Amino acid sequence: MLTAPQLRSLKGTRPITWITAYDVVQAQVAEEAAIDVILVGDSLGMTTLGYESTIPVTLDDMLRHAAMVRRGAPHTMMIVDLPYLTYYNKDIALASAGRIMQQTLANGVKLEGGQAILPVVDALIQEKIPVIGHLGLTPQSVHTMGGYKVQAKSSSAIEELVQDAQALSEHGVSAIVLEGIPDRVAAYVTAHIEAPTIGIGAGPDVDGQVLVFHDCLGLSSSLPKFARPFADIRHAMIAGLQSYRDSVINRTFPQDAESYHLPDSEWEKFIQARENS
Numbered sequence: 001m002l003t004a005p006q007l008r009s010l011k012g013t014r015p016i017t018w019i020t021a022y023d024v025v026q027a028q029v030a031e032e033a034a035i036d037v038i039l040v041g042d043s044l045g046m047t048t049l050g051y052e053s054t055i056p057v058t059l060d061d062m063l064r065h066a067a068m069v070r071r072g073a074p075h076t077m078m079i080v081d082l083p084y085l086t087y088y089n090k091d092i093a094l095a096s097a098g099r100i101m102q103q104t105l106a107n108g109v110k111l112e113g114g115q116a117i118l119p120v121v122d123a124l125i126q127e128k129i130p131v132i133g134h135l136g137l138t139p140q141s142v143h144t145m146g147g148y149k150v151q152a153k154s155s156s157a158i159e160e161l162v163q164d165a166q167a168l169s170e171h172g173v174s175a176i177v178l179e180g181i182p183d184r185v186a187a188y189v190t191a192h193i194e195a196p197t198i199g200i201g202a203g204p205d206v207d208g209q210v211l212v213f214h215d216c217l218g219l220s221s222s223l224p225k226f227a228r229p230f231a232d233i234r235h236a237m238i239a240g241l242q243s244y245r246d247s248v249i250n251r252t253f254p255q256d257a258e259s260y261h262l263p264d265s266e267w268e269k270f271i272q273a274r275e276n277s
């Protein structure tokens, strides 16, 4: 299993692979595919709980799903998102992250934000909790961003992002997720900080990539522009269920080998006993 210090030292050696996962089966397949890091993202609110944003996701939701993921992937580095309003000051953040570390055996937590959350980042790292940053399109700010819009598109916004990334890196985060920013901005940030950058909608010139599990495997009904479906699992599942349904209706399922059998002698005993009663 990758550790937080190893994650930081992977920068410049080879690209780092991340995927989100929200349950046991997803965790098992991520581990079997040798993905470096599993992120239990608060995107579970959308992919798994059916909400329209990550805002309704609670710490209890994250605890339950991260515990499932850990049981499915005991040997893969697991990072867990701190959800909306669970890290707005040092005390709240320590209590939230403490529960995640102790109850799910996570290897670290991820927080959205830059210079404004440095005191929280310091407090967590002080208590030996590895921290991952998340800058650019930060979905917990959907209401103040005015939607899921590409960020860092003006000179001043780029400067702000670079300073946020430098500050997080200097304060010791193990990596920074860069989401929904222009490719050359992500490349510049990557070249100017020591922490590895993990991109999602941030172009190729970053230290690693992360995708939402459902987007990566073709389970989502719609996709952001940056996501590529590397499989067509939604259609495979529909085809499988249609085939099952057809086989039940035309009585080709279950067959003899899929049924349990009783020896003739025992069956005759049962019939005899009924007739004699």
Ligand SMILES: Nc1nc(=O)c2c([nH]1)NC[C@@H]1CN(c3ccc(C(=O)N[C@@H](CCC(=O)O)C(=O)O)cc3)CN21
Pocket (backbone or CB within 6 Å): 043, 046, 047, 054, 137, 139, 148, 149, 150, 180, 212, 214, 215, 220, 223, 224, 225, 226
């Ligand atoms: N399934 C899924 N995939 C994700 O990548 C994801 C989630 N859910 N939920 C949490 C956040 C929300 N994310 C999103 C959601 C929508 C867009 C989107 O529609 N973007 C527009 C570009 C908008 C612009 O031009 O500024 C697009 O066309 O891709 C982007 C990121 C990324 N995260």
Ligand SMILES: CC(C)C(=O)C(=O)O
Pocket (backbone or CB within 6 Å): 020, 039, 040, 041, 042, 043, 044, 081, 134, 177, 179, 200, 210, 211, 212
């Ligand atoms: C998209 C990734 C970076 C995330 O934060 C999530 O899945 O919640």
Ligand SMILES: [Mg+2]
Pocket (backbone or CB within 6 Å): 041, 042, 043, 054, 081, 139
């Ligand atoms: Mg998230």
